[in-house]
Amino acid sequence: MEFNEVVEKFQQLVIEHGLPKTDMALFGIKCPYCGKSDRIRQLEDPEELGAGIEPEEMKIYSDYWKNLTQAGGFIGVCKFCQNPLKIYLKEGKAEGLYK
Template identity: 50%
Template sequence: MELETIEQFRNLVLKLGLPRTDMVLFGIVCPYCGKNDRIRSLEPPEELNEEDLGRINMDLYRRIWGELQPKDVLAVCKFCHNIMQLQGEAKKAIPLYEW
């Protein structure tokens, strides 16, 4: 995965204040910073309202979501703001890129 695409998605998530729900996924460790109490699932594009986010932002979110992991759950660490993939019914976080 291109680091530039991941950074673009990360910046969009920060700009839009996503996720809209503030439900912590306890027990999942961030593969980037090691925190285990800051992981939140990102909403898939179909669960977001285009009127709230704007058409351009929504189109970008939808496109990058599809490029990153169209069939898996994506999450963000609210401490380090990195995007990750959740696997195994959200029991394990996998980094989208390695430093």
């Protein structure tokens, strides 16, 4: 599967389940797609999600999570434009996942 297809399927799963479940904004980190700096949320590690997601979908989320976080950083989403992001907390920045 092509990388952008993986990102798109991950994005659909995040939107369908209203992730992240925690609503804590990472202020000061700017979305590279829409420019908002108050709508970035870090997505939960698959082990933190628990109930509410079917086991099959949880496996998909977990596989995508591992694939997208291999190179370090965290995965997040802009709750304004719904695009998935690679988040670097120490550097205070986000990068788009789509290539």
